[in-house]
Amino acid sequence: MLRVVIGLDAKTAGLVLGKGPGAVRTAAYRGLRTLARKIRTPPPSW
Structure with a gap:
């Protein structure tokens, strides 16, 4: 966060x-x- 956000x-x-x-x-x-992987992964279908 210090690098990207601030x-x-x-x-x-x-x-x-x-x-x-x-x-x-x-x-x-x-x-x-890791964030990019999580964003690309569709949410689980309940």
């Missing part, structure tokens, strides 16, 4: 979170990929 760069977001910029980029990539 618009922080990886270095600044890493300082806020106590992580390195690489870890922030990786987490953002994985989170967006």
Whole structure:
């Protein structure tokens, strides 16, 4: 959220979170990929 919604760069977001910029980029990539998969998957039919 810090990167996509607020618009922080990886270095600044890493300082806020106590992580390195690489870890922030990786987490953002994985989170967006998971979100995209969930959006594309149709909801279960009850």
